[in-house]
Amino acid sequence: MPDQFKTCMILNPASASGQTRQTWPVLEAHLKRVDFQFDLRATTGPGTAPELARQAIQEGFEMVVAIGGDGTINEVVNGFFEDGRPLNPEAVLGILCVGTGGDFIKSVGIPRNAKQAVNTLLGRATRTIDVGQCSFVDHFGKQVERIFVNIADIGVGGETVERINRRSGKSTGKIPYFLSSLVSLIQYKNKKMRIQIDDVFDEERVVSLLAVANGQYFGGGMHIAPQAKVDDQQFDVVIVGDIGTFTFLANLRRLYAGTILSHPRVDLFRGRHVK
Incomplete structure (x- = not known):
């Protein structure tokens, strides 16, 4: 053996x-x-x-x-x-x-x-990666702690995941996720949030999506954080600002191609603690 x-x-x-x-x-x-x-x-x-x-x-x-x-x-x-x-x-x-x-x-x-x-x-070769820990209040008002290795996101992305979860028993994958994303984009209202990232950023902004990224991809191939590394001991925090449905849809190709960071309303920060 x-x-x-x-x-x-x-x-x-x-x-x-x-x-x-x-x-x-x-x-x-x-x-x-x-x-x-x-x-x-x-x-x-x-x-x-x-x-x-x-x-x-x-x-x-x-x-x-x-x-x-x-x-x-x-x-x-x-x-x-x-x-x-x-x-x-x-x-x-x-x-x-x-x-x-x-x-x-x-x-x-x-x-x-x-x-x-x-x-x-096979064998015993390993590599060490970072993990994230997030704390939030669920739909029942309960404080929840979760570990993640890929991406934790807030805004239209979270709305899309919730919509997918409501499809219990139905097909999942890239096409259903994409269709759910379209519905979420149409119905979602951007939210004003106070965002704190270590001691480098502390502002109130109207945001459509905020991704705290350890990995680079989410949503069935969306390349939201192309510079993220799973072992650099920090998150890439991608903030997509107050953009409307048409602008979001017009830039979906850039999102999948990994070039979304060049959009003027998208910002990238790095840090270990995000609130």
């Missing part, structure tokens, strides 16, 4: 609009061909992956692999932490992206093809 981490895999069979349930046997057969040993646990619904990951780490697994899309990755990452602290600082995150988005893997160089991505799990 090759030298490898003691591994637990967290499978989200509902990812990729349920297609993962059908494609998993093929990926499982490939893992067996390369003699990769693992314990498998499947999620049973939204919000179950953190506890599965937490249990795996408490049971002594050295690596926990998220099998799904960006949402699954986020949930598994949250299982690595309790009260904002890592359960085991030596625990390793692995990713086999079989969802429809695939945004985070672009920033860390993990292949989109899950079979090719298996090679990143």
